[in-house]
Amino acid sequence: MDLNFTPEEATFRDEVRAFLKAELPGELSDKVLSGHTLSKEDMERWHAILNGRGWLASTWPTEFGGTGWSPVEKHIFEEECCLAGAPRIVPFGLHMLGPVLIRFGSKAQKAHYLPRILDGSDWWCQGYSEPGAGSDLASLRTSAVRDGDHYVINGQKTWTTLGQHANRIFCLVRTSKEGKPQEGISFLLVDLDTPGIEMRPIRLLEGGYEVNEVFFTDVRVPVENLVGEENLGWTIAKFLLTHERTNIAGVGFSVQAFEQLKALATQQRRNGKRLIDNPLFAARLSEVEIDLEAMKITNLRMLADAQKNGRPGPESSMLKIKGTTIRQALNDLARRALGPAAAPFPSEALEGNLAIAPAGHTRNAARYFNNRKLSIFGGSNEIQRNILSKTMLEL
Amino acid sequence: MQFEMSEERRLLADTLNRYLSENYGWETRAATAYDPPYHSPKKWADLAELGIFHALAPEAEGGFGGAGFDVTTVFEALGRALCPEPMLPALMAARLLLAADASIDGLLSGEMRYAVAVGEADAPYGIEGLATEARQEGGTWLLRGRKSVVYGAQAAERILVAAQAGAGLGVFEVKAVDVEVAGYGLIDGGGAGEVLLDDTPATLLIGDADAALQDALDFGALALCAEAVGVLDHMFETTLDYLKTRKQFGRSIGSFQALQHRMVDLKTEIEQARSITILAASRMGTDQQSRSVSMAKNLIGRTVKLTAEEAVQMHGGIAMTWEYPLSHYAKRAVMIDHQLGDTDYHLEQVMAAYRAA
Numbered sequence A: 001m002d003l004n005f006t007p008e009e010a011t012f013r014d015e016v017r018a019f020l021k022a023e024l025p026g027e028l029s030d031k032v033l034s035g036h037t038l039s040k041e042d043m044e045r046w047h048a049i050l051n052g053r054g055w056l057a058s059t060w061p062t063e064f065g066g067t068g069w070s071p072v073e074k075h076i077f078e079e080e081c082c083l084a085g086a087p088r089i090v091p092f093g094l095h096m097l098g099p100v101l102i103r104f105g106s107k108a109q110k111a112h113y114l115p116r117i118l119d120g121s122d123w124w125c126q127g128y129s130e131p132g133a134g135s136d137l138a139s140l141r142t143s144a145v146r147d148g149d150h151y152v153i154n155g156q157k158t159w160t161t162l163g164q165h166a167n168r169i170f171c172l173v174r175t176s177k178e179g180k181p182q183e184g185i186s187f188l189l190v191d192l193d194t195p196g197i198e199m200r201p202i203r204l205l206e207g208g209y210e211v212n213e214v215f216f217t218d219v220r221v222p223v224e225n226l227v228g229e230e231n232l233g234w235t236i237a238k239f240l241l242t243h244e245r246t247n248i249a250g251v252g253f254s255v256q257a258f259e260q261l262k263a264l265a266t267q268q269r270r271n272g273k274r275l276i277d278n279p280l281f282a283a284r285l286s287e288v289e290i291d292l293e294a295m296k297i298t299n300l301r302m303l304a305d306a307q308k309n310g311r312p313g314p315e316s317s318m319l320k321i322k323g324t325t326i327r328q329a330l331n332d333l334a335r336r337a338l339g340p341a342a343a344p345f346p347s348e349a350l351e352g353n354l355a356i357a358p359a360g361h362t363r364n365a366a367r368y369f370n371n372r373k374l375s376i377f378g379g380s381n382e383i384q385r386n387i388l389s390k391t392m393l394e395l
Numbered sequence B: 001m002q003f004e005m006s007e008e009r010r011l012l013a014d015t016l017n018r019y020l021s022e023n024y025g026w027e028t029r030a031a032t033a034y035d036p037p038y039h040s041p042k043k044w045a046d047l048a049e050l051g052i053f054h055a056l057a058p059e060a061e062g063g064f065g066g067a068g069f070d071v072t073t074v075f076e077a078l079g080r081a082l083c084p085e086p087m088l089p090a091l092m093a094a095r096l097l098l099a100a101d102a103s104i105d106g107l108l109s110g111e112m113r114y115a116v117a118v119g120e121a122d123a124p125y126g127i128e129g130l131a132t133e134a135r136q137e138g139g140t141w142l143l144r145g146r147k148s149v150v151y152g153a154q155a156a157e158r159i160l161v162a163a164q165a166g167a168g169l170g171v172f173e174v175k176a177v178d179v180e181v182a183g184y185g186l187i188d189g190g191g192a193g194e195v196l197l198d199d200t201p202a203t204l205l206i207g208d209a210d211a212a213l214q215d216a217l218d219f220g221a222l223a224l225c226a227e228a229v230g231v232l233d234h235m236f237e238t239t240l241d242y243l244k245t246r247k248q249f250g251r252s253i254g255s256f257q258a259l260q261h262r263m264v265d266l267k268t269e270i271e272q273a274r275s276i277t278i279l280a281a282s283r284m285g286t287d288q289q290s291r292s293v294s295m296a297k298n299l300i301g302r303t304v305k306l307t308a309e310e311a312v313q314m315h316g317g318i319a320m321t322w323e324y325p326l327s328h329y330a331k332r333a334v335m336i337d338h339q340l341g342d343t344d345y346h347l348e349q350v351m352a353a354y355r356a357a
Ligand SMILES: Cc1cc2nc3c(=O)[nH]c(=O)nc-3n(C[C@H](O)[C@H](O)[C@H](O)COP(=O)(O)OP(=O)(O)OC[C@H]3O[C@@H](n4cnc5c(N)ncnc54)[C@H](O)[C@@H]3O)c2cc1C
Pocket: A125, A126, A127, A128, A129, A131, A133, A134, A135, A136, A158, A159, A160, A161, A162, A211, A373, A376, A377, A378, A379, A380, A381, A382, A383, A386, B246, B248, B249, B253, B256, B258, B259, B313, B314, B315, B316, B317, B318, B320
């Protein structure tokens, strides 16, 4: 047993650190660490910086312009990025569609779309969920009917994250009503400029805008935009869901959030005493620290397995459940630590002279509410438990 | 043993519930809670006319209530409707004005709006460690300090301020026109403000005010517990309905045992929260008032977090949206733990009795 990185891995980590120190703009990390919404330009700027270094497509093989990293290298990169407050890579093109095209796409699709993901020409969004098809994704009803050399799409997608910045959407659509629901689904690439598409914003509970509804009325899509074979889209959907699970534990986010929280508790005063000296609060903080230390090792153990077997096993669902629970617990404590100062509605006006919460913490309550999503999306934590009891425990 | 509500209180609850459901429905609430002045002066006047404020004060002082159960009756109804009107500061101000033997006529008629400014950035809960100071100059009291997140401050005409006045804490009355109030909206709706006292002229209402302030804080915390019970009931009912109607995998999601057991647990915890609030209400005015209120506020703090998180989780994405009322109930529920002492603060108050023993 050796819990240390190999010398090569340690060298790689130093290289990543040096890169982040030199290249990550302070304006971006400030925004990330204080929970501010990044603009489209912010995200594109960070993508371009990573692309310049050849580190943008961490899940792609080198022949397509990816890094070809091992699971451990990917982990090191992601963790260091989180700790430094780097913007999250927008996953839809890079972590989702890219791997799908590499595995299932035609030569022409790869040649056309992959470079456009890397250089930022295309911003993709994910059209899976529908109002009636959330956990039960296979019940989706948005239909695509063949008409000559086009598909005609009708229906509605929802929860489309960052659709407002996107120019393209990849969709699961129903191309057949025969057989099991899973057997009539296809994977289509759609240009959002096509006539008949309407995108409407959904405001989230804390006031932010990051998801949308997308309506399709007689939208004509060329048949060459089909990925893989007609009616075999479910295979692709499942493949993509395992890729969605990279960095699923979010250990880096939690480590970073923990450090911020500890600093906050040292700074906050409760009736003359530092909050961190309050035994009740300190107990809560310590418990999360213990969970997090264990999580780091659980994550590395599963990474080592993935390294050996070539892909993550079903146990990665445990990482999703525990990882999101820990992140949510940290957000919960960051909100509590502020006391009444957590209550003001986040606004620019409250951040200057009026500073009610300490700098960088004005959005702690908003972040807590927003991050309730972590246990809902990407396969809810209940669905992860169903997967685990079936595949891991064979119950 | 008698757990039925008295006839008078049932009438009070009916009147208030009917008014709120007819006049303060979801659309009105949504249009009122998040924009200045973060409440509705018109609805405020209606509530006064209905006599709701009178329920907060005893008969001898011109009211018709003032007991723990009157307070819980009013605030449970407000919670159920998620009403953003600043009734909490009115209740606390009434307690202080009564302790000062001052007139509460303006408060009862709804013509005078009060805020109560106790907490500060470094002393957010309770009365220990407050730094705001009062000094006398030529017969006038002048206050200096900053009171933080004062509920209803942006809408108040009078602010009752706790400040160090030599020997101990005093309660002072400040006219809103004499002081800078930086108002803002709250993440769960309603408004508050920073009260920036800079040699602000004030009138002394109560000297040696520890007991009066603690009593006002106790009544405030009891009111928040009752409000929470209303919020909890609403969240539970909404979630139960949703579990019966939302279908996935060809069946209602309420048919999944993984969710059924959690709903049963929630119901149990909510009944516990109701019970501890009843207990605290029954002990107002006794020597166990403060400790019982702390017990209630602690258990409420635990229950609101659990219920808000579970209700959202069991709804899925829909409960993450601004459009869906439950999300606002969940925010209010959680933020109740940030007012007048959180779960840990009140646990410490409960624990303090062990140290004394
Ligand atoms: C902020 C946010 C961003 C999102 N971004 C995207 C996106 O970009 N693209 C996209 O396609 N989708 C996206 N989603 C959608 C997300 O994947 C769904 O919300 C998720 O699949 C859950 O579906 P649902 O919301 O319809 O809840 P439902 O499926 O209706 O579930 C409701 C509740 O029932 C539980 N439940 C359901 N079935 C079972 C069962 N068999 N056993 C036990 N419990 C069960 C669920 O766990 C949940 O608690 C996003 C969601 C959110 C909140």
